[in-house]
Amino acid sequence: MPAPAKTSDAAILVAARRILEAHGLGALTMQAVADAVGVRPPSLYKRFEGREALLAALESDTLARLGAMLGEAALGRAPLAALEAQAHAFRRFARENPHAYAQIYAPEATRGVEVDAARRDAVAPALEALAALVGAGRALAAARTLTAYLHGFVSIENAGLFRLGGDVDEAFRAGIELILRGIETGDA
Known part of the structure; x- marks a missing residue:
C-alpha cells in the first residue's frame, strides 16, 4: 500500500x-x-515541476479568487451598478492581497495556457457587465480603460503614494463615477 x-x-x-x-x-x-x-x-x-510551475499555479489561483469576487459583486445588479461594485471589489482584493495582486500585474506575469485561461475567466464578470452596458463590440476597449484606471489607482495606493491629503476613498468613488460615465456615453 x-x-x-x-x-x-x-x-x-x-x-x-x-x-x-x-x-x-x-x-x-x-x-x-x-x-x-x-x-x-x-x-x-x-x-x-519547480518554482515557475508553483508560481503559475499560484497566479491562476489568485486570478480565480479575484474572478470570484468580481462575479459575486455583480450578482443581481444592473450593469452599471455591477461595474461599480466590481471596481470596489477589485480595490479591496488589491488592498487585502498586495503581493498576489502585484504578481498578476507584474511585467513578468506568468504566461501559458492555464494562466491565460484563468486571466480570461477572472475578467469574464466585468466583460459581461460591460457588454450589457455598451455592447459586445466595445466591451474589451471599455474593460481596458476601466482596468487602467483601477490598476493605476490601487498601485499608487498600495505603494502609499497618495500623500497630498484629501479623502482617498472619495477620490476613488469619484474616479469610478467619471470613468463609468465616460464608458457608458462613449466618451472614454
Missing part, C-alpha cells in the same frame, strides 16, 4: 500565498513552501 500524501496542491498553494503576502515574491522559494507544509523540497517537485 502506498504511503499517504503528506500534503496537497491546495495546502501548498495556501502556504505559498501566506509566504507571498507576508514576505513578498522573493521569499517564495520551494524550500520555504516545503517548510511551511512540513515536507522536504523533493516532495514539492512531485506536485510542481
Whole structure:
C-alpha cells in the first residue's frame, strides 16, 4: 500500500500565498513552501515541476479568487451598478492581497495556457457587465480603460503614494463615477 500524501496542491498553494503576502515574491522559494507544509523540497517537485510551475499555479489561483469576487459583486445588479461594485471589489482584493495582486500585474506575469485561461475567466464578470452596458463590440476597449484606471489607482495606493491629503476613498468613488460615465456615453 502506498504511503499517504503528506500534503496537497491546495495546502501548498495556501502556504505559498501566506509566504507571498507576508514576505513578498522573493521569499517564495520551494524550500520555504516545503517548510511551511512540513515536507522536504523533493516532495514539492512531485506536485510542481519547480518554482515557475508553483508560481503559475499560484497566479491562476489568485486570478480565480479575484474572478470570484468580481462575479459575486455583480450578482443581481444592473450593469452599471455591477461595474461599480466590481471596481470596489477589485480595490479591496488589491488592498487585502498586495503581493498576489502585484504578481498578476507584474511585467513578468506568468504566461501559458492555464494562466491565460484563468486571466480570461477572472475578467469574464466585468466583460459581461460591460457588454450589457455598451455592447459586445466595445466591451474589451471599455474593460481596458476601466482596468487602467483601477490598476493605476490601487498601485499608487498600495505603494502609499497618495500623500497630498484629501479623502482617498472619495477620490476613488469619484474616479469610478467619471470613468463609468465616460464608458457608458462613449466618451472614454
